[in-house]
Every structure is written in C-alpha cells, then in structure tokens.
Amino acid sequence: MKVTTIGIDxxxxxxxxxxxxxxxxxxxxxxxxxxxxxxxFATLTPCLIGMEACGSAHH
Known part of the structure; x- marks a missing residue:
C-alpha cells in the first residue's frame, strides 16, 4: 500500500x-x-498532506 497523498478532515x-x-x-x-x-503519521512514509478544517476545528 503506497500512499502518495493524504487528505485530513x-x-x-x-x-x-x-x-x-x-x-x-x-x-x-x-x-x-x-x-x-x-x-x-510517525510510521507513514513521507507524502503530500492536505488538511481541511471546519469552523470549530481550532477548539
């Protein structure tokens, strides 16, 4: 399983x-x-990561 891009909500x-x-x-x-x-993420091979956050994610 080679992951090159990860999206995080x-x-x-x-x-x-x-x-x-x-x-x-x-x-x-x-x-x-x-x-x-x-x-x-410490065990994952290096890859591109994109993050999306809702209005209350900063809590």
Missing part, C-alpha cells in the same frame, strides 16, 4: 484520513482519534 476529537496512490486510487480510509495522530 480536522475536527475536535476525531479525524478522517483518506489516502491515495500515485494513480489516484484510494488506498487508505481511516478514522483516528486525536491521541492516535502522532503515532500513525
């Missing part, structure tokens, strides 16, 4: 992760809690 406590490969095919769909984010 930021929220207060639960984050939606969507990853695609170099062909644009979805290879990763995951829901992470705030305390799981650092350990998840």
């Amino acid at each position: 930021l929220a207060k406590n639960v984050f939606q992760i969507h990853g695609v490969n170099e062909h644009g095919k979805a290879t990763l769909r995951k829901q992470l809690k705030r305390d799981q984010m650092a350990s998840f």
Whole structure:
C-alpha cells in the first residue's frame, strides 16, 4: 500500500484520513482519534498532506 497523498478532515476529537496512490486510487480510509495522530503519521512514509478544517476545528 503506497500512499502518495493524504487528505485530513480536522475536527475536535476525531479525524478522517483518506489516502491515495500515485494513480489516484484510494488506498487508505481511516478514522483516528486525536491521541492516535502522532503515532500513525510517525510510521507513514513521507507524502503530500492536505488538511481541511471546519469552523470549530481550532477548539
């Protein structure tokens, strides 16, 4: 599973992760809690990350 681009929907406590490969095919769909984010991304190979946040995500 080679992920080249990840999109993150930021929220207060639960984050939606969507990853695609170099062909644009979805290879990763995951829901992470705030305390799981650092350990998840620490094990991932380097890739492009885009973030989207709603109005209350800064809480």
